[in-house]
Amino acid sequence: MSDVSFDVSEGEIVGLIGPNGAGKSTMFNLISGFFPVNSGKITYAGKEITGLKAHAVARLGIGRAFQAPTLFMNLSVFENVFNGFHLRYQKSFWKSFFHTKGALEEEKRARSSVMEILEFMGLAQLKSVQARNLPHGHQKVLGVCAAMAIKPSLLLLDEPLSGMHPEEAATMGEIINNIRASGVTIILVEHNVGAVMRLCNRIVVLTQGRKIAEGMPREIAENEEVIEAYLGADDEEEFD
Amino acid sequence: MALLPTVVKSPYYMHLVIMTCDNIMLGLSFSLLYSTGLLTMAAGAFWGIGAYTSALLVMKAGLSFWIALPLSGMCSVLIALGTGAVITRIPGIAFLIQTMVISLIIPEVVGYSEFLGGWGGLLGIPGPSPIGPLRFVGKAPYYYLVVVLLMLNVLAFAALYSSRVGRAWRSIRVNAQLAETLGINLYRFRLLAFVISSAAAGLAGSFYAHYFQALEPGMFTAFKSINVQIFAILGGLNYYVVGPAVGAAIMTFVPELLRVGKEIEPVITGAVLILLVIFLPGGVLSLPERLGSFSWGLMRRTKSDGAPAKPGLYKGD
Numbered sequence: 001m002s003d004v005s006f007d008v009s010e011g012e013i014v015g016l017i018g019p020n021g022a023g024k025s026t027m028f029n030l031i032s033g034f035f036p037v038n039s040g041k042i043t044y045a046g047k048e049i050t051g052l053k054a055h056a057v058a059r060l061g062i063g064r065a066f067q068a069p070t071l072f073m074n075l076s077v078f079e080n081v082f083n084g085f086h087l088r089y090q091k092s093f094w095k096s097f098f099h100t101k102g103a104l105e106e107e108k109r110a111r112s113s114v115m116e117i118l119e120f121m122g123l124a125q126l127k128s129v130q131a132r133n134l135p136h137g138h139q140k141v142l143g144v145c146a147a148m149a150i151k152p153s154l155l156l157l158d159e160p161l162s163g164m165h166p167e168e169a170a171t172m173g174e175i176i177n178n179i180r181a182s183g184v185t186i187i188l189v190e191h192n193v194g195a196v197m198r199l200c201n202r203i204v205v206l207t208q209g210r211k212i213a214e215g216m217p218r219e220i221a222e223n224e225e226v227i228e229a230y231l232g233a234d235d236e237e238e239f240d
Numbered sequence: 241m242a243l244l245p246t247v248v249k250s251p252y253y254m255h256l257v258i259m260t261c262d263n264i265m266l267g268l269s270f271s272l273l274y275s276t277g278l279l280t281m282a283a284g285a286f287w288g289i290g291a292y293t294s295a296l297l298v299m300k301a302g303l304s305f306w307i308a309l310p311l312s313g314m315c316s317v318l319i320a321l322g323t324g325a326v327i328t329r330i331p332g333i334a335f336l337i338q339t340m341v342i343s344l345i346i347p348e349v350v351g352y353s354e355f356l357g358g359w360g361g362l363l364g365i366p367g368p369s370p371i372g373p374l375r376f377v378g379k380a381p382y383y384y385l386v387v388v389l390l391m392l393n394v395l396a397f398a399a400l401y402s403s404r405v406g407r408a409w410r411s412i413r414v415n416a417q418l419a420e421t422l423g424i425n426l427y428r429f430r431l432l433a434f435v436i437s438s439a440a441a442g443l444a445g446s447f448y449a450h451y452f453q454a455l456e457p458g459m460f461t462a463f464k465s466i467n468v469q470i471f472a473i474l475g476g477l478n479y480y481v482v483g484p485a486v487g488a489a490i491m492t493f494v495p496e497l498l499r500v501g502k503e504i505e506p507v508i509t510g511a512v513l514i515l516l517v518i519f520l521p522g523g524v525l526s527l528p529e530r531l532g533s534f535s536w537g538l539m540r541r542t543k544s545d546g547a548p549a550k551p552g553l554y555k556g557d
Contacts, residue, residue: 032421058423066421072414083411087423089404096403097396107404150423 001026001209008154013176013186015200015217017193019230022206024189025067028156031187032064033057044154059087063152067159067189069139071146073132080131080142081117084149085110114149121145121175137168141175154185161192173199197221205229241387245380254379258451260492261386265393265444267471267484269437272397274472275406275480276433277413278331282339283441284464285346286316290442291449291460292356295365298450305368309446316442317435324434329427331416343465347457361456365449382451389447393440394481400436401480409433463506467491470513476523486524 001023008014016024029035031042033054042050049057058064072080088110089096095103118124121141126134131142140160147155160176161169169192176199180186190196196203197217205213205220207229213220220226248254266283273280294312297303303311327338351359367376374381400406408429411419420426449455475487491512495505516523522530 034417053425054420055423055425058421064421066418070415070418070421072411072418075410075414083407083419084422086404086408086411093405096405097399099399099403103403146418146422 001030004206004209004211006204006211006214008185008187010153010185011180011183012202013180013188013200015196015203016187016189016206017191017196017203017220018206021208023209024206025158026209027206028064028158028187028189031057032062032156058150061151061153062156063147063150063154064156065140065143065147065158065160067162069136069143071131071139071142074130076128076130077118077123077134077142077145078114078127081114081145081149082111084146085114087150088113117145117148120178121148122171137164137172140164140168141172144172144175144179148179148184152184154187155179157186157188157190159190160188161190161195169195242384245383251379254383256493256496258379258383258386260489261383261390262444262448262451263468263471263488263492264485265390266441266468267475267488268393268397268481269440269444270468270472271477271480271484272400272437272440273433274477275401275413276409276430277416278328278430278433279336279469280339280434280437281336281462281465281469282342283437283468284460284462285339285343286320286438286441287445287448287464287468288346288350288455288457288460289319289438290316290445291455292350292362292445293442294446295362295449295455296356298366299362299364305366305450306371309443312446313439313443316438316445320435320438321431324431324438328430328434331426331430339465340462343460343462347461351457357455359457361454361459362449363454365453365455367450367453376450386447386451389443393443397440398481405429405432463509466513467509470509470516473513473516473521474523476525478522479525483523483525490524 004023004027006014016027018024026035030037031049033049033052033056037050040050041048044060044062047060049060049062052060072083075083089106091100091103091106115124115127118127121144123138123141123145126138131139134142140163144155144157144160147157157176160172164172173195176186176188188196188200197220200217203213203215203217203220204211205223205226212229213223213226215223244257245254248257266287269286270280270283290312293315294305294308297308297311298305323338323342327335327342350356367382368385370376374384376382376385401409408419408424411422411424412426412429416426445460471487471491472484473487474490475483475485477483479486491509495508520526520530
């Protein structure tokens with residue numbers, strides 16, 4: 001990736017689109033600390049986060065849902081979200097070790113917050129189902145739930161709609177809107193350009209590791225260079 | 241359990257019971273690391289470190305066993321911190337091999353050091369000094385001591401597993417990438433597990449030194465660590481507490497009762513390990529589940545581990 005620069009303001013949903021191999025997921029891996037950054041800067045809330053490790057990035061409030069459902073597959077839906085509460089505990093290691101009253105109460109509060117998240121996302125009924133037994137659409141929602149567990153202020157969603165049938169996609173779209181409405185900023189990588197157009201305030205277009213356009217959905221849809229980039233790419237990429 | 245010494249009169253069987261308890265502690269220390277997805281081959285080495293530290297503190301520094309016991313745990317902690325700071329950075333096969341290297345080096349270091357007793361080992365290690373009316377003569381007092389140590393060990397580990405630390409460990413084992421995205425510092429939690437596990441092994445070693453009252457480098461070679469691995473695998477890797485207990489009991493009693501010679505023991509244990517991995521990767525405790533007839537409440541996996549997992553050895557699940 002080179003010469004890519006864009007800003008995201010608080011409360012926005014910014015779409016990151018581009019043909020396969022454009023570097024969208026790479027961008028996410030750079031932001032969330034999985035890939036090393038060779039040059040350039042990433043700042044978040046006024047702080048430079050370039051080169052931070054993934055757990056440190058999470059600590060700052062940047063959550064991430066992966067493209068392929070990345071879950072604790074042999075744990076239940078509830079535990080998948082519960083395990084995401086790691087950063088929220090205030091009580092010390094020793095208090096948690098000795099199961100003091102305070103630590104137990106904290107855990108109890110965490111458990112009810114897990115249920116709140118599951119209800120918010122519509123997975124409450126499935127709380128004791130093993131993650132591996134969920135249908136694909138639900139697994140993707142659960143991935144977002146887990147990311148929400150860290151109480152992010154910025155959420156990176158990597159193709160949340162991929163592999164979903166239209167109904168599931170509509171539900172996911174609604175969920176994304178709800179999350180934004182609750183005050184979370186979102187960066188969205190998505191192949192389904194129609195959905196990106198509907199959901200996002202602003203869109204950044206990448207091809208081959210470069211930014212070729214940035215603007216409102218309408219501007220992007222009319223941008224010559226963008227259309228060309230998409231037509232020149234594999235035929236599975238298209239506007240709809 | 242407290243009445244066992246009054247029932248079992250034979251010192252030979254009491255010895256096996258005591259050894260079983262000591263081995264269970266080692267098995268627990270192995271399965272603690274496994275709970276975070278690390279397979280260690282250094283359990284035996286840290287057991288040796290604990291044993292030698294304790295023996296030397298008593299014999300050369302003249303300390304009481306009751307002070308040497310926690311100090312030997314501390315010594316294991318320090319060595320685990322030093323080595324773990326390097327080796328827990330790269331999990332998987334690299335960690336396995338590096339712990340293997342530790343368990344190859346430690347006996348050599350001891351063997352070539354005159355101060356540490358050399359290849360001849362240490363003889364005449366004094367037993368624990370009496371506490372009140374309890375004098376350490378015969379098997380029974382040692383049995384009570386080892387049971388107390390084992391209970392403390394089990395309690396501490398159970399507390400860890402049910403706390404947020406245990407959840408973080410489990411998250412790392414099940415999906416390290418996701419765990420990191422959720423803010424878990426993989427390195428710190430792996431190092432913590434390595435240190436705690438080594439401390440437990442060190443305490444088990446300290447007890448052994450003063451129980452058996454003789455040590456030599458051959459006692460904690462890589463074979464010891466392989467044996468420990470078998471305790472955990474034979475019982476069932478998914479049963480963090482009961483698994484090592486069952487495995488250690490079987491592996492302590494069966495070879496003895498079959499009167500297997502010391503020379504061919506490694507052959508037997510090797511064969512057991514291979515057969516286990518092929519035919520019973522879930523361990524003995526997975527048998528009821530496998531037979532599909534019933535599953536015993538006690539033997540169920542830690543509740544928060546969810547439904548029975550497909551046993552998967554050496555390949556993460």
